[in-house]
Every structure is written in structure tokens, then in C-alpha cells.
Amino acid sequence: MYRTNTCGELRLANVGQTVTLAGWVQRSRDLGGMTFIDLRDRYGITQLAFNMETNAPLCEQARKLGREYVIQVTGKVIERSSKNTKIPTGEIEIEVAELTILNEAKVPPFTIEDQSDGGDDIRMKYRYLDIRRNPVKNNLIMRHKMAMLVRNYLSDRDFLEIETPMLIKSTPEGARDFVVPSRMNPGEFYALPQSPQQYKQLLMVAGMDRYFQIVRCFRDEDLRADRQPEFTQIDCEMSFVEQEDVLNTFEGLLKHLFKEEKGMEFGAFPRMTWHDAMRRYGSDKPDIRFGMEFVELNDVAKGHGFGLFDNAELVVGICAPGCAEYTRKQLDALTDFVKRPQVGAGGMVYVKCNADGTFKSSVDKFYDAEALKAFADKMGAKPGDLLLILCGPAMKTRVQLCALRLEMGNQLGLRKPDEYAPLWVIDFPLLEWDDETQRYYAMHHPFTAPKPEDEALLDNPSRWGDIRANAYDIVMNGVEVGGGSIRIHDRTLQNKMFHTLGFTDESAAAQFGFLMDAFTYGAPPHAGLAFGFDRLCSLFGGVETIRDFIAFPKNNAGRDTMSGSPSPIAKEQLDELKIELKK
């Protein structure tokens, strides 16, 4: 071992001991008579002291050490004269007697500090230096701890972690697969799993009863800011359970994580149906850290000669508390916000509920004070509040208002990163209509069970949109952290579901035949849930981007700029695989 102690553990109690430390030169201060070096490792920073008077050659050697040099020192632990209360080792320093340079270092291309001067691109290219910085390092440590907590919690509850294959069968349904050409079976391909969905269901058929896996998944989708081609799921499945059992089990897991990792305790997580979530927040993943719930205004809005409202399917608004003083400029900015293509509203109506009891709106032409008071009353507004109103087709308008509500939440500082508001969203629709392809798709996946009381509607195509699924999402702070469903374990129902989704018997058999076969040999009732682990970590870290919680992430073009991957491969490799590049 190159050290007797880490750089994070020496205290006053160790004074007098002779120790050996190894680590990186974080910083060096030459005060003439003394040279001080902050020595860093994963565990902390310890100050090294070199004295020009007592050991000039050593001190001079120390002065030549560059940033990020790897060194080993031996010396005595002494009490510091001027203590640093900011770090746990701040009461001591090492009076160095021996110094060995283990490795030199070029000057790093950005500062290895909590606040680095390096931009995103250069930090990604030199990710191994970026990880030396506390924020990234601590994220990875937290991720490790979370994974350990999850595993021990589930294992203690009879869940078995079972590894499922990474080289599986490609299924055209759903997102795009990454594929892997098989050399031994020319012309054939494996796919990388988008999730172990079918395998975990097979494990239930196999009687494994409770399965989990922290597992890498892959999706070849066009990447958005916060999406990675490979990501990690906490994937779970249970047999002989009902929805209530699943919700309680994984609510318990989340509470355990909150308690152990953040010291936070929660009562029962609230639950909301998908329909309520859409009606009250315009989102299936509402951020309920703050109120500002939607108020539907058709009855007070219509019939005043304002055509936009009169002709709209829905007039709906939120009440922004204490914002009546918003300036023209601020209001214009909000209007611009909702008109951005990402939001897509035609415009925004505001009503200021002034502190003096008067009203001022952008539609004063059509609504007198009394009419505006009706808006305010309906929305429970107090003097000083600001009403923001959108109108149009119901669902579309709700989604637009959701964006505005979150923007107001941001502006008012109501979305605090250290506050957590978990929520179960339940009773999702089973099927989702797609205008483009003019057909229904499974909202979760084709194995999700309809609510038994809605099952009969499967025979009535005109009511397919009304069928509710035994599907649930766990949502936190406006982010979907996980989701799952009761699975169909009955083959007849599964076949009906496939037909609903436009599969022929043949295409269903070609894709899912082995799962369907399995269901004929005694499939138990089962259900499951999967958490997005990268996302869960970033949420616990109070940070938006999942990249900060992945050791070696890829950029938005799917590239690892550090290793230069993907890259061309040798012609011999292609030949062996019996494939060629298309010109």
C-alpha cells in the first residue's frame, strides 16, 4: 500500500503519528519560509507543510510540484496553527519528511475545482479529470449508495436480482432497437434490450415470484438534451399481487431511499388518476410542490362577446399569487412564452386583481369589473393576484397551460430542488390514438392489463379511448421517475389486445410467440414497475441533467468524445459479419 491513511481521515487525535499519504496536488502556496500543499484524494484534502528552514531541499522540491501531480509523502501529523474549519481535516497538517513523485501531470485543460472554468464539451472530452471535481465525484458516490440501498431493500423483501440477456430478439414495436450483427448466424441480428420486459414476465411464469434488476437498457432514438442511448433501470416484477401491493412495495422503497440518503420522512404518497392529473395540471406528471391548479372558466368566460373564448372548447386559467404588479414587459414575455412553438398557444389573457380591489385585464373591452370579479371569485384569487388564462381545444390547451404553470412556478421560486413531492398517477388510458398512423397504440406496452371493469370495452372499438389500464406512474417534482402496470396473464385477453393494436396472429406470433407460448403453461397474475435510475439519481441530487450522474455519458449525437466512439471499423470486421456499408 502506498499510504497508511487517506487524505480525508486524519484529525487532532492523530497528532504525533507518522503517516504516509498519497494523492494529487490540489493547490500549492509558497509563503517564503513555508510551502503548503493541499493533497487530495477521493476521501478529502490534507494540508502538507514544508519548512524552508528545517529542510530546504525538500521544500524546494515541493515548490516545483505542479497541479495534479501524483505524490506520496511521509511525515508527522501536527496541529495547525491557523485552523481551517471548513474541512474535516482542517485542524491538522503533515510536517513532511519524505516526498516521492509517483507521476507527473500536464496542466489540466480546466480547473479541478467545484466551480470549474471548463465548458461542457471540454469537460466531457476529459471526463476523467471532470470526475476529480467534487460535484461529479459526489454524484457517482451517491449513485453507488442509492444502488446499494435499492438492492438491499429489495433483497430483504425476497426480490431476487436475476440477470437477463443483453443480446435479445429485435421487436419492431416501440422505440427503435440497437442491433448487433451475428457473425455465427450471417444475415441475422441480435437487439440490445429496450427493457427486460418480456424476460421479467417469463421469470414470473418461471415461478421466481419477485424479480428485480438494476439493468442497462438501450434505445436508438434521436437524442434530446436529457436522453442517453444507454440508460439504467431499476426493473421489478412481482407475482400474485394487485396494484395496491405494487404501489405499497415501491412507495416503501422510495421512502427508504429518502430516509437513508436525505434524512427525509414522508407520509403516504398522494394518488391521482390520469384524468384528474390532466384536468388539474395539464400533465400526466404534475409538479405538486406548488399549487396554482387549473380552474376551468367556461361558465364565466363565455357569452360576453369575446369570440376566442366563446368558440373555445375550454377556457382555463391559473392564479399566480402576488403577481398583479407584473409589468407590461413581464406580461408580454409570458405571452411570448406561450406562443413559442414548443408551447404553441395562440395567445394569453391576463386579469390583474389589483390590491385596491379593481381589475385590469387584456380583455377589458369584453369584460367589465363585475365579469372580471366572477373570474377572480371562481379562481379563488385574492387582491394582488394575477390570473393567466388560455383557451382552445381542451387537451391541447391544458398541456399549454401546464407549461405556463411550470414557468410561473420557476419565476416565483416555487420549484425548490431540495423539496420533494412524490405522487402516484394511476388509471392511465390503456390505448392512445395516433393521428398520423390513424391507429391506437399501447400507452404503456402491449402487456398492460385493462381495468377488469373496462375489459368489455375492448369489444367496442368506438370506446377504446375510454378503456382505463391498471397502469401507474410514480412522479416527482414534475418528472416521471417510474412506471408500471398489472400485466395480462391470460392468453385470450392478450390475443385480443394484440388485435386491438393491429397485430395479425402471425405478426404477434413472430414477435411475441414465445411469451404467448409461455402463458399457456401456467402464468401467475403478475405486475411490475421500472424506475429510471439515472433520473432518480439526478432528482435526489437536485440537478436537472442525468449526464451529471453517469460516469461516461454520450453527447446529443450519441458520441463519446473522450474515446472517439462510435468509429469506423476494419473491413475485415465487416466481412466477417457479412455486411457492408451502403454507399
Add this chain to the structure above:
Amino acid sequence: MYRTNTCGELRLANVGQTVTLAGWVQRSRDLGGMTFIDLRDRYGITQLAFNMETNAPLCEQARKLGREYVIQVTGKVIERSSKNTKIPTGEIEIEVAELTILNEAKVPPFTIEDQSDGGDDIRMKYRYLDIRRNPVKNNLIMRHKMAMLVRNYLSDRDFLEIETPMLIKSTPEGARDFVVPSRMNPGEFYALPQSPQQYKQLLMVAGMDRYFQIVRCFRDEDLRADRQPEFTQIDCEMSFVEQEDVLNTFEGLLKHLFKEEKGMEFGAFPRMTWHDAMRRYGSDKPDIRFGMEFVELNDVAKGHGFGLFDNAELVVGICAPGCAEYTRKQLDALTDFVKRPQVGAGGMVYVKCNADGTFKSSVDKFYDAEALKAFADKMGAKPGDLLLILCGPAMKTRVQLCALRLEMGNQLGLRKPDEYAPLWVIDFPLLEWDDETQRYYAMHHPFTAPKPEDEALLDNPSRWGDIRANAYDIVMNGVEVGGGSIRIHDRTLQNKMFHTLGFTDESAAAQFGFLMDAFTYGAPPHAGLAFGFDRLCSLFGGVETIRDFIAFPKNNAGRDTMSGSPSPIAKEQLDELKIELKK
């Protein structure tokens, strides 16, 4: 929840309770007045009793249940009149009052029993049924436990599990990569990792100090009986350590696994240099559960006019205790064994040390009793023992004799599956000569450090074969369970190593440039080790084949016969990837 209890937990203490169980029909016995059903789930078997006298309709319903039907029953726990001492629930049964069929089941294609009537192929095709059998189920449960033990042990010792990418850069060196075409970067490919070797070294450069990962790895090699295209490693790396620290750490891990999983305690694992292992056992992974060590016989064998021995580089033998009575037929079978192409010896010489003190050999023509006694003395043979002797080029002959030694170990029952003999093999050669390509290859990998005292030999190509590496394997019962090395952390030495391996500056930079770059920014001394987790599990399970410890393995053609993977993919998929199949 469909049950109040599992099928494995009810005991006499529960008598009188009303319970609900759910599971699979293992077996049904119709005794006229009574029908008994064994209900099975992951946790055990509980007997259900249906009484024709008290509830005829229910009993008749029960009689119709087929094997592997999934049912739910409610009833009272009662004491059995004839107890079954073989199962933990054998003192009670359930007097069933309600029965629900949760799912029917076709008759399974093989029996769901510990000893199944199903062959390998059919059990693989219906793996979800195979897993219902205790042997496979228990293997997967053991694997889960082992993974938990490993993770908690390493985590308690400051190792962090850090996930490394699965979509990485392809490197032609070493085994063949599986590659993944990148749709977003046409003409370019990711590779699936053969191991996270470079990433774990980068994590050391990044200061993470102690890393581990239980991680899937991929090798597109022609499959042998016990090799899978995807396999799992316990991958580890540590900074600021010397070989002794690594060996102690992972010896500790293995001892922990033995203690927790098998209740076995071990003293310090023995260590043997690679050269000694080859000389004494003809293998770099000797099975030291039994002796029968090699004895070199040149001095007693040569000079008696037996040309084969006289002209051989090495005459070497083993002493098989108590085998002097081997028949002609048995001896011929041994000769045939060593002459098989897989072993490749030209022949075998035997010397019987008869119980009466006489000798009988296959080379009596050349060796008289005195000469044969010299063999026996040299080999420490006792009356009743059998000497088996091979000759030829030294290394080749040792490897052949190794096969014979293991065969004799098998024949004599000395290789007991419930006995464990761990061994560190150390001081591997750094480089291995390849006759075919007429060049040296890295025996471990290009990042393995030579022993400092042998480093100078790198400047002398004629001595390359003599350079010892700071590399080590952990071997158990003749199987390599893990291996690793001290890594090169110095860029100059690493460059020299690349040149030795025939890389140009350009080809080294193209493949390993980012790792080499990283080493210029302050790489700490570091070292690591990786265990083959599938193999470790099978060894703990006392079984030869790793397939039994993988939930969904592939066959020797790399196929999953259950899902039918790999398979052709749609032309649109190929088009999107800008690749086409070669005609």
C-alpha cells in the same frame, strides 16, 4: 395480494389459522375419499387436502386440476396425520374451503421435477419451465445471494460500483468484438465491451480510488461447450496498492463468500509462481485438491537405450496411488486418452510398482528392475502404485501430462465437487510468443506491468520471453476464477510496451490514445482483478457448466432457442443503419 402466506412457511405453530395460498399444482393424488394436491411456489410446497365427504363439489373440482395449473386456495391449517419429514412444511396441510383457478396450463413438455425427463434442448426452449425446477431455481437464488455478498463486502471496504458504458469503441486487439452500427453516425460502429478494462483504469486516473462492477461483457468468439457470448464479471480496480494488497483484498472476498454461502473457513490461500505451476502441474490453473505432482525423470530415464526417452527434452511422470492393479484394458484406455487429438501425446509409458515389490512396465525391454526402482524411488512410489510417464518437448509434454493427471484424479474420485482448493498463481510471463504470427502478444493485456526487476529486459528482444509480469490469477479446483495485474501507470513504459507488442505510435494512438492521454494528467499507481462471475457461481454450485447458473443462456451456436434470437431484421432497419447484407 393473492395470498396470506407462501407455500414454504406454514408450520405446526400455524395450525388453526385460516390462510390463502397461491401457486402451481405440482402433483395430485386421488385416494377416493380424499384428494391431496402439492401446491408449489418459489418458497416451497404445501399439501392441500380436499375431502369428498365434507365437500364433494370442491373435491371434484380439485380432481380436475392439471399439473402446473395456477390456483388459489383458502382453508384452515391442520396437523397432518401422516407427516412428511422431508419438507419443512411436512407437519401440516391445508383443509381447503375455497379454490380458484387463476390460470390453466397445458401439460408441460417435460416433468417439473429435480430429475427431469427433458433433454437439454427442450429444457432450453422452455427455459421458463426449466427454471421452475429446484436445481435451476436454487442456482439462480444462489447467484443472487453471491452478488449481494460481493457488493456488500466491497462496498463496506470503500469500493464504489460505477457503471461503465456498454456502447464503446471497437479495438481490434484481443478477442473479436460484437459491434453495433450507429444510425446517427452512418458507417460508424460501437463495440460491446469485452471488459471495462480501459474505463476502470480511467476511473483510477479520475481519482475514484476503488472501483468495482458486476458487469456484462461480450466476446464474439467461436463458442465452446462452456462459453457464452455474453458473460458476467466482477470487475475491480484499486489505486495506490501493490500486488500484496490486491491479493489480500480479494482473498478476503472469496473467504467471505465461502463462509457466508457454504459455511467453510480457509487459512491463507497458497501461492505458486506460474513457472512452478507449469513445472509441477503442467497448467497455469492446477487443481490442487489432490497431489500426484509431476516428477521430472530425465536423470533416471535417459541412457538406457530407449530412444524416445533419450531424445526427449523432458521425461516426466506422475504416480497414481494404488493403481498398480490396473488391467491391460485400463492402461490401453489411458494410452488412448493421451493420444486423443485434444491431448496429443505420442504414447504413454507405465510402470507398475507391484504390491510384492516387483515392477512391471511397458518398457521392460530397456529398464531392468533396478532401473525401474530408480523411477519409483524418484517418484516416492509405494508398492501398489502406478507410474505414468510421458516424454517430449518440455512445455508440450507438461500440458499433456496435466490432462492425464486430471483424468486420473477423476478416475480415483480425488476431484470432489464439494471440496475447494483455492490457489494464487503469480508471476505470469508478461509476453507470450505466437508461432503463427511470429510475434509476442500480451499474456494478460497491454496494460499489465512487468515486474520492476525485469523491466530492463524490455530493451532486449531476445529476453522478452523471460519477462515476468506483476500478474496473478486466482485458481480453484483446476478452474481460473479470476485474474488481474498491476497496471502500467507510466506513459513512457506504456509506450515501450506498445512497441513491444508491434503497435506503431499511430496505431497505439488510434486505439488507446485517450487512455494514453489520460495517463499524462496524473495517473496513480493502480491494479485490478476480475472474477468470472458465472464460473464462480458454478464452482460454488459444484457443477461444471456455467449455463445452469444463467437464467437465459445461449447455445453453442450463440442462439436463444426460446426467443428465436438472433433473427433477420426488417429491410427498413438495415436502411436506417445504412448497411446491407452481403450476398
